[in-house]
Amino acid sequence: MLSVISYPVFALSLILALVFSISLFPMGWFEFRPEWLGLMVFYWTFRAPAQFGILLAWCAGLLLDVLEATPLGVNGLAMAVIAFLVLTIHQRLRMYPMPQQCLMVFLLLGINQMLVHFIKQTLGAEDAGFSYLWPALTSALVWPVVCILLDNLNRKLG
Amino acid sequence: MAGGAAIKTIFVQGPVPGFRLLLVIVISAVLIVADARFDRVTSVRSAIGTGLAPVHWLGNAPYELQDWVAGLFTTRDDLLAENEDLKARLLILERRALKYAALASENNELRRLMNSSEVLDDRVIVGEIVGVSPDPFSHEVIINKGSRDGVTVGQAILDAHGLMGQVQQTSSFTSRVLLVSDSSHAVPVEAVRNGLRAILLGNGDINSLELVHVPDTADIREGDLLVSSGLGGRFPKGYPVAEVARITKEPGEPFVNIEATPKARLNQSSLVLVVFSPDGEPDADGNGPGQEDPPVNIGLEPGTGEVR
Numbered sequence: 001m002l003s004v005i006s007y008p009v010f011a012l013s014l015i016l017a018l019v020f021s022i023s024l025f026p027m028g029w030f031e032f033r034p035e036w037l038g039l040m041v042f043y044w045t046f047r048a049p050a051q052f053g054i055l056l057a058w059c060a061g062l063l064l065d066v067l068e069a070t071p072l073g074v075n076g077l078a079m080a081v082i083a084f085l086v087l088t089i090h091q092r093l094r095m096y097p098m099p100q101q102c103l104m105v106f107l108l109l110g111i112n113q114m115l116v117h118f119i120k121q122t123l124g125a126e127d128a129g130f131s132y133l134w135p136a137l138t139s140a141l142v143w144p145v146v147c148i149l150l151d152n153l154n155r156k157l158g
Numbered sequence: 159m160a161g162g163a164a165i166k167t168i169f170v171q172g173p174v175p176g177f178r179l180l181l182v183i184v185i186s187a188v189l190i191v192a193d194a195r196f197d198r199v200t201s202v203r204s205a206i207g208t209g210l211a212p213v214h215w216l217g218n219a220p221y222e223l224q225d226w227v228a229g230l231f232t233t234r235d236d237l238l239a240e241n242e243d244l245k246a247r248l249l250i251l252e253r254r255a256l257k258y259a260a261l262a263s264e265n266n267e268l269r270r271l272m273n274s275s276e277v278l279d280d281r282v283i284v285g286e287i288v289g290v291s292p293d294p295f296s297h298e299v300i301i302n303k304g305s306r307d308g309v310t311v312g313q314a315i316l317d318a319h320g321l322m323g324q325v326q327q328t329s330s331f332t333s334r335v336l337l338v339s340d341s342s343h344a345v346p347v348e349a350v351r352n353g354l355r356a357i358l359l360g361n362g363d364i365n366s367l368e369l370v371h372v373p374d375t376a377d378i379r380e381g382d383l384l385v386s387s388g389l390g391g392r393f394p395k396g397y398p399v400a401e402v403a404r405i406t407k408e409p410g411e412p413f414v415n416i417e418a419t420p421k422a423r424l425n426q427s428s429l430v431l432v433v434f435s436p437d438g439e440p441d442a443d444g445n446g447p448g449q450e451d452p453p454v455n456i457g458l459e460p461g462t463g464e465v466r
Contacts, residue, residue, distance in 0.1 A: 023217030030294035073189030
């Protein structure tokens, strides 16, 4: 948990996460795109549980729903679940070394992706096997970079 | 460290998260059902989509910058050559259009003599693809024309080579287009050679489509051009959609497996045409047996794509 957080960094990181989720990734590699918004929800609930909670995560998820054209509420629900799980474990999470944090990112974003694809398939999307877990893996790999970058920005600007 | 303050910040959420999560789950479930089954939140989605226009714009900015930089380094000679080239092509196309105008009026004359309805020409506007769907499992693109330009849900989208898809959602500045290759998309088509009608389904592969429910004995060959038949009222008649690529007959099966290649360059085109169907009665010859009830996406709301 950080003692201070910077609200401009917070807003900017969410907007950038939304931009990154629709753009700036090589075509044909979309399956491997990290779940940027999920990472942001994870980071901000982890670092600032008092300010960023389930409702904000849900709103962010709704924006992603509109960008991805999924039924409104699917990503909202999945993001809210991430926020809830981070809130329940964040006291332990703070003690974990980086590799273990990465594992938690993989698990939580995996749960997120699983929920999204479960709901989509219930509504009639195609079964994609287990390939929907790729974003969780790539997110876990970029987590250290994202975490350190945002920590530094928060310390400098907060 | 003063214990009170530290403890306060750690346990700040208390027992509330569980309740909030429950609340959010219930709201989400209601929203999902309202959206997916009853289509009730289109206006909300469209409003949020309009608000997110800057995100689309930011997402597209790097590519525009790249184009702009590339434009800076184009030499005058290249531009002149390109200009000449375009002029030559324009001339060829204009000559063809002259001939086409005469043919169209003659055709209408003949139709009038036969007491059937006249064929009106479609009005189009040009749009540009500004984004592709971030979901790897769906084939959708985003174009830079929205409800402000009169685009409505269900309109057909073409590129220079054939039918690309249809508008699925609109916001003020952008629209989302479902491509013909998406696995939930279907187009009613007919073969140019003999007028054989069938349904062309997308199967999630950008380079191939599936022609379904064609009987074993039907007269169809590899290389046949399939054009939209206009049945169902959603797509305008007569635009090329695909070409039959491979036919496999399985003994014992009632239908043949037919693979077709889309004519439109689904993953290359950047300029597209949005078609406004002219007001008028649907085609008079649209009452063949069995083909009017395609499975998805078409024929549900005939006439919704019509704007004058």
